[in-house]
Amino acid sequence: MNHVLNITATNTPAVVERLLQVTRYRGYELAGLQLTPRSDAKSLNITLTVSGDKPIHLLTSQLHKLYDVQQLELVSAELAVLSA
Amino acid sequence: MKGAELVLQVLQQHGVDTIFGYPGGAIMPIYDALYQSDVKHYLCRHEQGGAFSAIGYARASGKVGVCMATSGPGATNLITSLADAMLDSVPVVAITGQVSQAVMGSDAFQEIDVLGLSLAVTKHSFMVRSVEELAATLHQAFAIARSGRPGPVLVDIPKDVQLAEIAFHSEPEAAAKAAPIYTSLANAGKARALIAAAKKPMAYIGGGVHMAGAMVQLQQFLAANPMPSVTTLKGMGSVAKDNAHYLGMLGMHGTQAANLAVQQCDLLICLGARFDDRVTGNLQKFAPHAKVIHVDIDPAEINKVRFAHVALLGDMQQILPAISAGADCTEWLSHCAQLKQQHGWRYDHPGERIYAPLMLKQLSERMPDNSVVCCDVGQHQMWVAQHMRFSSPRNHLSSGGLGTMGFGLPAAIGAKLARPQDTVITVSGDGSFMMNVQELATIKRFRLPVKIVIVDNQRLGMVKQWQQLFFNERYSETDLSDNPDFVALAAAFAIPGHCITRKDEVESALEAMFTWPGPYLLHVCIDDKDNVWPLVPPGAANEEMITETKA
Ligand SMILES: Cc1ncc(C[n+]2csc(CCOP(=O)(O)OP(=O)(O)O)c2C)c(N)n1
Ligand SMILES: [Mg+2]
Numbered sequence: 001m002n003h004v005l006n007i008t009a010t011n012t013p014a015v016v017e018r019l020l021q022v023t024r025y026r027g028y029e030l031a032g033l034q035l036t037p038r039s040d041a042k043s044l045n046i047t048l049t050v051s052g053d054k055p056i057h058l059l060t061s062q063l064h065k066l067y068d069v070q071q072l073e074l075v076s077a078e079l080a081v082l083s084a
Numbered sequence: 085m086k087g088a089e090l091v092l093q094v095l096q097q098h099g100v101d102t103i104f105g106y107p108g109g110a111i112m113p114i115y116d117a118l119y120q121s122d123v124k125h126y127l128c129r130h131e132q133g134g135a136f137s138a139i140g141y142a143r144a145s146g147k148v149g150v151c152m153a154t155s156g157p158g159a160t161n162l163i164t165s166l167a168d169a170m171l172d173s174v175p176v177v178a179i180t181g182q183v184s185q186a187v188m189g190s191d192a193f194q195e196i197d198v199l200g201l202s203l204a205v206t207k208h209s210f211m212v213r214s215v216e217e218l219a220a221t222l223h224q225a226f227a228i229a230r231s232g233r234p235g236p237v238l239v240d241i242p243k244d245v246q247l248a249e250i251a252f253h254s255e256p257e258a259a260a261k262a263a264p265i266y267t268s269l270a271n272a273g274k275a276r277a278l279i280a281a282a283k284k285p286m287a288y289i290g291g292g293v294h295m296a297g298a299m300v301q302l303q304q305f306l307a308a309n310p311m312p313s314v315t316t317l318k319g320m321g322s323v324a325k326d327n328a329h330y331l332g333m334l335g336m337h338g339t340q341a342a343n344l345a346v347q348q349c350d351l352l353i354c355l356g357a358r359f360d361d362r363v364t365g366n367l368q369k370f371a372p373h374a375k376v377i378h379v380d381i382d383p384a385e386i387n388k389v390r391f392a393h394v395a396l397l398g399d400m401q402q403i404l405p406a407i408s409a410g411a412d413c414t415e416w417l418s419h420c421a422q423l424k425q426q427h428g429w430r431y432d433h434p435g436e437r438i439y440a441p442l443m444l445k446q447l448s449e450r451m452p453d454n455s456v457v458c459c460d461v462g463q464h465q466m467w468v469a470q471h472m473r474f475s476s477p478r479n480h481l482s483s484g485g486l487g488t489m490g491f492g493l494p495a496a497i498g499a500k501l502a503r504p505q506d507t508v509i510t511v512s513g514d515g516s517f518m519m520n521v522q523e524l525a526t527i528k529r530f531r532l533p534v535k536i537v538i539v540d541n542q543r544l545g546m547v548k549q550w551q552q553l554f555f556n557e558r559y560s561e562t563d564l565s566d567n568p569d570f571v572a573l574a575a576a577f578a579i580p581g582h583c584i585t586r587k588d589e590v591e592s593a594l595e596a597m598f599t600w601p602g603p604y605l606l607h608v609c610i611d612d613k614d615n616v617w618p619l620v621p622p623g624a625a626n627e628e629m630i631t632e633t634k635a
Contacts, residue, residue, distance in 0.1 A: 057387065
């Protein structure tokens with residue numbers, strides 16, 4: 001099942017590696033990645049699409065802990081189900 | 085001043101007076117600055133040992149431990165210890181030198197991608213790009229290491245940044261700004277209702293309680309809500325010694341009373357613990373009748389492996405008083421007391437040979453109050469957890485999450501430097517001791533009065549036990565019967581020692597060890613056949629323990 005995460009992150013050299021490392025280690029597969037620097041170039045808008053059988057909160061709760069992650073929003077339909 | 089001097093200045097702003105490390109090319113400017121500094125540096129003999137000492141220092145004192153290493157091999161030698169700190173949530177700041185930015189990315193001499201290596205083993209890591217951001221980065225490193233759920237932070241500093249000039253500034257800028265803890269008591273009412281309604285409540289206590297500084301609140305909670313309690317390996321010492329309802333450690337090598345009672349309870353109050361697989365055994369069969377209240381500072385632990393009916397996030401000091409509900413369960417308490425009595429330890433071991441559980445009980449009774457015991461990993465580690473009593477988790481340093489052999493000796497060095505007034509004892513195995521044996525040189529140089537007890541079964545005992553039970557007694561590579569002469573080895577480092585083989589030698593040997601003012605090595609030979617009981621076999625539920633009589 002695919003999950004789409006909208007992430008705002010500080011534009012540090014290792015930020016994308018950190019996101020991908022956590023995604024892989026926690027057992028999700030990468031299905032898509034888009035990133036665009038914001039106008040001030042200090043932050044990035046990242047859209048991370050992942051697939052996996054485990055509940056997605058197991059990934060988002062770990063990604064939230066990354067210091068470079070400022071905001072994280074789950075935009076796929078599962079969000080409504082999970083937070084209800 | 086130079087960046088290198090600024091590093092030491094920031095360390096001092098954070099109250100750091102003790103660091104552990106090893107020099108090399110890419111960190112020479114910092115070592116040069118250290119030469120005139122008030123910060124005391126303890127030279128380890130392997131960076132893994134230095135970082136374990138920083139962990140021992142941090143765990144024994146509650147402060148942030150600091151270690152340093154050069155680029156390349158120095159930095160890679162830190163990795164195991166950082167992983168250990170990561171899995172046991174220990175606040176450590178590791179500073180590594182890096183090659184100059186001009187040659188970075190060219191496979192320069194002793195260049196390795198340390199930032200890349202750090203990702204899986206640190207809470208966060210930095211590569212400093214310019215001397216202007218150096219102080220702020222170090223401040224941030226300290227704040228991150230100790231805030232929330234603590235952990236290791238690595239700061240990689242290229243040599244050109246260490247050498248760059250920066251204007252002197254002494255203001256203690258943003259020195260201690262740890263992120264405030266957000267505590268939500270919204271679910272406290274629900275927790276109180278569960279506790280009030282429970283007939284068989286159980287407190288399951290992990291390392292998070294003492295790390296939150298909530299030892300007092302815990303005793304108050306257990307007094308106001310009399311209920312049985314169990315601890316994890318890291319939580320040992322959290323429950324006051326005079327609490328009659330404490331059942332000991334739970335899990336794979338836990339006490340029978342602890343495991344049976346947890347399996348029977350109807351409410352499990354998990355305080356600063358994380359349902360680790362060594363604790364739960366078969367997760368599906370763990371505490372099958374229990375509702376769960378989970379209190380932690382790390383949101384990612386809630387519902388990670390076990391569903392929590394009620395979760396409370398934040399500061400344990402505030403949460404514990406808020407969920408006190410006056411539990412009343414006299415029948416359950418007497419049932420648990422009966423389990424405890426029925427399954428008490430037995431020390432009536434036949435024969436002349438030394439029985440490690442009894443020897444450790446004697447050690448526990450004889451050691452001065454507030455002694456720190458630093459374990460290694462294996463059977464002896466589990467025997468320490470089973471047969472020694474501690475008055476604080478800061479007095480029992482054991483590598484829990486990573487289970488890292490070689491932890492004990494260097495951790496004891498750090499603990500001794502953090503608490504010079506307290507007795508520090510390493511209990512190591514003949515296998516584990518050899519993994520950081522070079523740190524005897526650190527003990528020698530600083531004449532650190534660390535007491536070393538080697539429990540020698542001439543085996544990688546814990547692995548041997550599994551081979552015996554689960555691999556058809558095929559003892560692949562676990563025989564250590566050609567061990568070195570440990571007393572002679574200690575003597576080479578000017579550390580006196582003594583070897584014992586019989587039960588009746590134990591008391592006087594312990595006496596001699598404690599009476600001797602300096603470091604001392606006691607070599608305790610035991611039977612290679614002795615195993616750790618009880619044991620929950622892999623895949624089994626915690627009530628399906630194998631005991632010695634059944635094995
Ligand atoms: C660095 C490391 N390598 C391997 C292991 C696997 N391991 C766990 S316990 C053990 C045996 C330890 O032997 P010893 O220190 O003599 O302790 P004993 O079990 O005999 O008391 C081994 C090899 C480990 N935990 N850590
Ligand atoms: Mg051994």
